[in-house]
Amino acid sequence: MVLCYGLRQYEVLRTSNIIKEVHTMNDIIKNIEAAQLKETVPEFHVGDTVKVYNKIKEGTRERIQVFEGTVIKRQNGGARETFTVRKNSNGIGVEKTWPLHSPSVDNIEVVRRGKVRRAKLNYLRDRVGKAAKVKELVK
Numbered sequence: 001m002v003l004c005y006g007l008r009q010y011e012v013l014r015t016s017n018i019i020k021e022v023h024t025m026n027d028i029i030k031n032i033e034a035a036q037l038k039e040t041v042p043e044f045h046v047g048d049t050v051k052v053y054n055k056i057k058e059g060t061r062e063r064i065q066v067f068e069g070t071v072i073k074r075q076n077g078g079a080r081e082t083f084t085v086r087k088n089s090n091g092i093g094v095e096k097t098w099p100l101h102s103p104s105v106d107n108i109e110v111v112r113r114g115k116v117r118r119a120k121l122n123y124l125r126d127r128v129g130k131a132a133k134v135k136e137l138v139k
Contacts, residue, residue, distance in 0.1 A: 036079040042110060044071060050069070071083055071114075072095070114136065115134070115137040
């Protein structure tokens, strides 16, 4: 097989009278990433309160740690998609970011839906008390 860089997706490479289709690097990357995706990912949005069940390996033992908070942002897409959850713990704001399709994320449970009008809720970092709450989405 002859590798040739710089060709478009539908261009054809002719080698010794045999026509071979050359795929772009983007097609190859998309195929690899598609194999990495989880099959079951719950639907959640920015503003939702979620419980993230995270696998933690300590030596030979493996346990699950639960982190409950508000989703303040989701970034990227595909295998690289990440989400950030924020909660207040003893008056201190704690944020954690996970890859959505990571094997260390065991489960994501939606506790309640939030009603927001922004894609990123970075303004919640400056809010304290009731001002840091997100309205509940009522259907």
